[in-house]
Amino acid sequence: MESNHPLTFADQVRAMPGGEHLDLCYSCGTCVSKCMIQQKLEPEYNPRRLLRMVMMDMREEAFNSPTTWLCSACDLCYPACPQQIHISDVIEAVKNLAVEAGYSTPLETVEVDEARCSGCAICVMTCPYEAPHLIEKEVNGVMDRFSEVDAENCMGCGMCVAACPMGAIARPGVSNAEISSQIDIKTQNSSPSLVVFICDWCLRVDADLEILESYPDNVRVIHIPCSGRIDPQMALIALNSGIDGVLVCGCAPGECHYQRGNYVSSCKLSLLDKMLGQMDLANGQVRFVQLGTQDRGRIRHEIDGMLVQLLQEAS
Amino acid sequence: MVDAARHPKITVKTYTNVERVEGYVGNFKVQLREKARFVRADRCNGCGECASACPIEVPNYFEMNLAPRKAAYVAMSQSVPLLYTIDQDACIHCYKCVDACGALDAIDFSQEDKVEWEDVGSIVVATGFNHFDPSVMPEYGYSRYPNVITAMEMERLNNSAGPTTGNLMRPSDGQNPKRVAIINCVGSRDKRFNPWCSNFCCMYAIKNAILLKQMYPDIELSIYYMDIRTPSKGYEEFYDRAREMGIHFIQGRPGLITENELTHNLFVHSEDVSLGKVMEREYDMVMLNQAAVPQPDVDTVSSVLNISQSPGGWFMEYHPKLRPVDSPTDGIFLAGACQGQKDIPASVSSGLACASRAGRILHSDEWQIEPIIAQVWEDRCVSADGKQCGLCAKACPYGAITVEKGTAAQVVTAKCHGCGGCVAECPHNAITQMHYTDAQVLAQIRALLAEKPEEKIFAFRCHWCSYGGADLAGTSHFDYSANERGIRVMCSARMDSDFIYEAFRLGAGAVLYSGCHPQDCHYITGQRVGATRADRLMRTLDKLGMSPGRFRIEWISAAEGDKYARVINEMQQTINEIGKEKLSQEIEGMKAELEKRARRMYEAPRVTEASDYSDEMALAMSVLEVKEVKDGK
Amino acid sequence: MADKPKLAFYWASSCGGCEITITELGMRLIDVGDLVDIVFWPAAMDFKYADVEALKDKEIDICFYNGAIRNSENEAIAHLLRRKSKILIAFGSCSHLGGIPGLANLFDIETLLERVFDTAPSLDDSRGTRPQLKNEMPEGEIEIPELYNRVKTLAQTVEVDYFMPGCPPVVDQVWSVFQTILAGQLPEKGSVIGAQNKTNCDVCTRKKGSSGMRIKEFKRPHEVELDPEMCFLTQGVVCLGPATRAGCGLPCINGNMPCRGCYGPPDGVVDQGTKLVSAIASLVDTDDPQVLGQILEGVVDPVGLSYRFGLAASILSDLKYGK
Numbered sequence A: 001m002e003s004n005h006p007l008t009f010a011d012q013v014r015a016m017p018g019g020e021h022l023d024l025c026y027s028c029g030t031c032v033s034k035c036m037i038q039q040k041l042e043p044e045y046n047p048r049r050l051l052r053m054v055m056m057d058m059r060e061e062a063f064n065s066p067t068t069w070l071c072s073a074c075d076l077c078y079p080a081c082p083q084q085i086h087i088s089d090v091i092e093a094v095k096n097l098a099v100e101a102g103y104s105t106p107l108e109t110v111e112v113d114e115a116r117c118s119g120c121a122i123c124v125m126t127c128p129y130e131a132p133h134l135i136e137k138e139v140n141g142v143m144d145r146f147s148e149v150d151a152e153n154c155m156g157c158g159m160c161v162a163a164c165p166m167g168a169i170a171r172p173g174v175s176n177a178e179i180s181s182q183i184d185i186k187t188q189n190s191s192p193s194l195v196v197f198i199c200d201w202c203l204r205v206d207a208d209l210e211i212l213e214s215y216p217d218n219v220r221v222i223h224i225p226c227s228g229r230i231d232p233q234m235a236l237i238a239l240n241s242g243i244d245g246v247l248v249c250g251c252a253p254g255e256c257h258y259q260r261g262n263y264v265s266s267c268k269l270s271l272l273d274k275m276l277g278q279m280d281l282a283n284g285q286v287r288f289v290q291l292g293t294q295d296r297g298r299i300r301h302e303i304d305g306m307l308v309q310l311l312q313e314a315s
Numbered sequence B: 001m002v003d004a005a006r007h008p009k010i011t012v013k014t015y016t017n018v019e020r021v022e023g024y025v026g027n028f029k030v031q032l033r034e035k036a037r038f039v040r041a042d043r044c045n046g047c048g049e050c051a052s053a054c055p056i057e058v059p060n061y062f063e064m065n066l067a068p069r070k071a072a073y074v075a076m077s078q079s080v081p082l083l084y085t086i087d088q089d090a091c092i093h094c095y096k097c098v099d100a101c102g103a104l105d106a107i108d109f110s111q112e113d114k115v116e117w118e119d120v121g122s123i124v125v126a127t128g129f130n131h132f133d134p135s136v137m138p139e140y141g142y143s144r145y146p147n148v149i150t151a152m153e154m155e156r157l158n159n160s161a162g163p164t165t166g167n168l169m170r171p172s173d174g175q176n177p178k179r180v181a182i183i184n185c186v187g188s189r190d191k192r193f194n195p196w197c198s199n200f201c202c203m204y205a206i207k208n209a210i211l212l213k214q215m216y217p218d219i220e221l222s223i224y225y226m227d228i229r230t231p232s233k234g235y236e237e238f239y240d241r242a243r244e245m246g247i248h249f250i251q252g253r254p255g256l257i258t259e260n261e262l263t264h265n266l267f268v269h270s271e272d273v274s275l276g277k278v279m280e281r282e283y284d285m286v287m288l289n290q291a292a293v294p295q296p297d298v299d300t301v302s303s304v305l306n307i308s309q310s311p312g313g314w315f316m317e318y319h320p321k322l323r324p325v326d327s328p329t330d331g332i333f334l335a336g337a338c339q340g341q342k343d344i345p346a347s348v349s350s351g352l353a354c355a356s357r358a359g360r361i362l363h364s365d366e367w368q369i370e371p372i373i374a375q376v377w378e379d380r381c382v383s384a385d386g387k388q389c390g391l392c393a394k395a396c397p398y399g400a401i402t403v404e405k406g407t408a409a410q411v412v413t414a415k416c417h418g419c420g421g422c423v424a425e426c427p428h429n430a431i432t433q434m435h436y437t438d439a440q441v442l443a444q445i446r447a448l449l450a451e452k453p454e455e456k457i458f459a460f461r462c463h464w465c466s467y468g469g470a471d472l473a474g475t476s477h478f479d480y481s482a483n484e485r486g487i488r489v490m491c492s493a494r495m496d497s498d499f500i501y502e503a504f505r506l507g508a509g510a511v512l513y514s515g516c517h518p519q520d521c522h523y524i525t526g527q528r529v530g531a532t533r534a535d536r537l538m539r540t541l542d543k544l545g546m547s548p549g550r551f552r553i554e555w556i557s558a559a560e561g562d563k564y565a566r567v568i569n570e571m572q573q574t575i576n577e578i579g580k581e582k583l584s585q586e587i588e589g590m591k592a593e594l595e596k597r598a599r600r601m602y603e604a605p606r607v608t609e610a611s612d613y614s615d616e617m618a619l620a621m622s623v624l625e626v627k628e629v630k631d632g633k
Numbered sequence C: 001m002a003d004k005p006k007l008a009f010y011w012a013s014s015c016g017g018c019e020i021t022i023t024e025l026g027m028r029l030i031d032v033g034d035l036v037d038i039v040f041w042p043a044a045m046d047f048k049y050a051d052v053e054a055l056k057d058k059e060i061d062i063c064f065y066n067g068a069i070r071n072s073e074n075e076a077i078a079h080l081l082r083r084k085s086k087i088l089i090a091f092g093s094c095s096h097l098g099g100i101p102g103l104a105n106l107f108d109i110e111t112l113l114e115r116v117f118d119t120a121p122s123l124d125d126s127r128g129t130r131p132q133l134k135n136e137m138p139e140g141e142i143e144i145p146e147l148y149n150r151v152k153t154l155a156q157t158v159e160v161d162y163f164m165p166g167c168p169p170v171v172d173q174v175w176s177v178f179q180t181i182l183a184g185q186l187p188e189k190g191s192v193i194g195a196q197n198k199t200n201c202d203v204c205t206r207k208k209g210s211s212g213m214r215i216k217e218f219k220r221p222h223e224v225e226l227d228p229e230m231c232f233l234t235q236g237v238v239c240l241g242p243a244t245r246a247g248c249g250l251p252c253i254n255g256n257m258p259c260r261g262c263y264g265p266p267d268g269v270v271d272q273g274t275k276l277v278s279a280i281a282s283l284v285d286t287d288d289p290q291v292l293g294q295i296l297e298g299v300v301d302p303v304g305l306s307y308r309f310g311l312a313a314s315i316l317s318d319l320k321y322g323k
Helices: A009-015 A019-024 A030-034 A047-055 A059-064 A066-070 A087-100 A122-126 A159-163 A176-180 A206-213 A232-240 A261-278 A298-314 B002-006 B049-053 B096-104 B151-157 B201-215 B235-244 B298-305 B344-362 B391-395 B421-425 B438-448 B466-475 B497-505 B526-544 B561-578 B580-602 B616-623 C017-023 C028-035 C049-054 C072-084 C093-097 C100-106 C109-119 C171-182 C272-281 C289-297 C302-306 C315-321
Strands: A132-139 A142-149 A194-199 A219-224 A245-251 A286-291 B016-024 B027-034 B057-059 B068-070 B114-120 B123-125 B129-131 B148-150 B179-186 B220-225 B248-251 B256-259 B266-272 B277-283 B285-290 B292-294 B332-334 B374-376 B431-433 B457-462 B484-489 B510-515 B551-555 C006-011 C037-040 C060-066 C069-071 C085-091 C134-137 C140-143 C147-152 C162-164
Touching (some): A009 A019, A009 A047, A019 A087, A047 A066, A047 A087, A059 A087, A122 A132, A122 A142, A176 A232, A194 A298, A232 C315, A261 A286, A286 A298, B049 B068, B049 B096, B123 B298, B151 B201, B421 B431, B457 B497, B466 B484, B466 B510, B497 B526, B497 B580, B510 B561, B526 B580, B551 B561, B561 B580, C028 C171, C060 C072, C060 C093, C069 C072, C100 C302, C162 C171
Parallel strands (some): A194 A219, A245 A286, B123 B332, B148 B285, B179 B285, B220 B248, B457 B484, C006 C037, C006 C060
Antiparallel strands (some): A132 A142, B016 B027, B027 B114, B266 B277, B374 B431, C069 C147, C134 C140
16 A cells, blocks of 8 residues: 655665665675675675665665775676676665765775866766766866866776876876886896786685786786776887786676776777787787686686797797 | 386376377376387386397486486386387497397387377376576586586485495595585576575485485585575474584575686685675585476476466466366366475375375266356357357367357367356357356446446456455455446456447446456466457557546456555546546547447347346347347257 | 077978978068078078088077988988087977878888889889999999888987977967077977977867767768767767877867877877777777677777877887887
């Protein structure tokens, strides 16, 4: 029968797209076991518990939960959910209500240098989260156009940083200079040198990270938030500085933590490959691999394979 | 099975398909195809010499393909009757089996399929269930990781008669696993595959865990579950026993299994819901407790026997509570898991129930059926005049009507369940339904719309669902508009277009066309017949200029009293919004067309005299030549 | 007369468009003539290399050098002019970044010669003639400059004080640079002059893309009817505007043609082409790896597209030919 009660917090969420199946949650934990954030970033992160908080109308707790803010809508959980709850939609609904209520994101987000921004909107079109948008404002008496980043939406993937043709966007840790400065290898012996750009999410298990750290100095590992952060220029700078190979690792198709970063990096590296081919330079020295959540141990094969290939090239 | 085979009054026919079923309760004719075994049943003594001699090996389905069998084989060693079969897909015709059989001379490559008809009084369907194939769930890696196995594979590996003689081995290296995970609800309670709980797997997981623990006391066992369901007698105690034995029960559905490619050990990634923490635990072997799903050939069986299916493909019972083993077709019964996922005690109970239900028929000389059935006025049926029609037969969900050109349509009384679909579909009013004749229904419509029809919401409800829904709305004291006037017919299939035209012709404010949800229809496909007609009606009324919302189609189950009340209230709101004046104006504008459409119904026998009225319609009727036809039967 | 600044112009491997730009100063050229002393301008007047050699070191105040370094003559004159000039300006895209001649770095010298002298369809020479560095002629031995394997920019050959981009630099910018020079207000050495710091998008008035506007198909300008109001990228056409320094006044964009990038990268950007590739790749809209490949097939010639004017200065050229 119809009810005349005012909408509760849970009702508000239920009314939003994706929220309609909220109450079907079994609390089975599949989403949590699929999600990488609890393992890699924040032990308190737990979508199952957030759904529960919403169901039980725990508004403040939900707004204060890191789950509300850290979900990047990678949607690894959605296809696995036995109740087909679109969890990231529910979380986004909670986040929108939280922003309305004056809460703000704890994430470190990108900022635009207006002295450099030309207002080309490439960041606007690139961002999977609709975080940047163009604004117009007066500078020295003239109206000028800039990009402005909505911090609540920014997930810090750095795709815009790589896409910006002016290098006008950065956040600590992912600026062009900080990443480029890591590209240096001092090889003492004759073993080939390799730079591995690895996205923060494509290695699911700690065992794989240990493999990555087990290589000697001739393999330089550079962590980037998303393979979409890679800039073809970085690969060329590395090669030009005498490094023999560049391996870029991202997530498997459909598994990008930032929705489209792996497609973006795939495009970048395909085009780079085509360019190297045009210059008669392509010999597999730059490679892009996409590691799936079940590819346990594959990183070793990829790096070893690359080193063997570089060794063969050299001899 | 052995007892059954020995019983003087039971004939066991294996390797035989039912291809056609004709007739009706007590008088079925069944066409059987006994497939050629290439072994003579009257000579084979099951010694197995042919199999020993056979050089061909193929995967053994009974052993979940974990072991081979020969091209000359029995399905399993306990097969009854114990007759060997030569698998023609595998046989290379070396005839070594013929030599091995020797003087017994049981092997006969000239054998062909034998097709025969049998007369039976009742039919029990016990086609069982199948297992969900977990290879469609990439997250668990089944068929990719060698040590991820299914429950049935575990069954064979842990069976003393199985391929490993009961020695539990990992497929990857033949070692005994020290750590085993069992994952429940694989394909069950999962809207991506099967929404249902498969009923017995919790107990099955516990049984397997206890067996393994008894066999290998040092083994580490974890059962991953969403909920443990132990509702029957002794089940919870069994669960307690497993816990006391040190079996880990981890609440949390794993989202992922990864594999160490060198050791082929498996890592189960799951949240431990109690801890709220993601765990990655290493196991030597993982058993997936797959869902129970209907047999792959349910559609064929259901069309041969003309029995309907519930959503998901299980065969549908006549009534879930009151007649759980009867199919909707009289004389056909559903035993065991073909009707729905069941454990062994429940399957046995339903089998025994079927035997008793079937026995009742076999012991009766006469069989009582419901009096609500269809009857044909033979002289109105155009088929008798040699014209092509057959719409009644097309509408019948039971195949109870036969139409041959030159004779009138025939209703097999024993097969008719009285949905009334044929009655409503017949364009010549040549069929009537006992207790729900056109005259009776029309008289009700006229009576209920006698006063202030424009204020009334006229509801057609089917007997099994929406009438119950309306009833529930009343007994639950849900408020709904007092302007509702409803009548009952057996099925939405009986809701003749003419009834709706007549209700509007009489000035009804709104008309509701309600029945069961498609999957709930009591008459298999009756609702579909009704729904198709209702959609057509909706388009016609729309074209005639009726405001949207005045004619409404809603499927309301007997449990949806709240929905019934809501729908009626919404319709009340609709007619309030349209306003009395416009309601009447619309009817005036449509009157000529409605009369034209309703007129033919008045040609039907006994309609005019049953409906004692004197308005302009009756005048119009009086000038028509009304055929006087006596009740044929 | 002696107080007037001494100017020199030189035309190396280029089309000559830059020289024409100077003549396009028109009547203003007369003012220039009054204010400066042109000591070397082979394209306009009969100067000999010997005249330059005769000058004292650093006697030329400002030298405008256009054209890339393609052969030994270009290189020798670059060194000569460097020695004789106080200020050396790389004038135009070719000397700045290599320009169109720089695209020859796509091929090694042998491939180029083979194409020009052996396989070009317009050839009618069965003798397989190839140019020789030295030839005996009735007048004696003559020598032609040696063609180098790699096209270089001026800055890759000698130290350059200022860069003035453009293919060619637009007239108004040339004029303002002259005025800056005459006023003695040249900025810090190494700067780009005659242009702005941000990119063309900063001054372009077309409607820019918004969230979710991405590229499903790359089109070339002749394959599509271009909306003159909308950013080219939103129409699937690659425009180098976002990766190109502003200053040209947008003649291409205003003519409804995408920017080709002749003004080179803006301040702080090392490699124009890879930056552009990074930007356009970020806009590709698909989640299907196969479709992704199909979309990228629309970028027919990524080097020619993103390094139309900058290949000689690019990291790619360094990689191919060594630094």
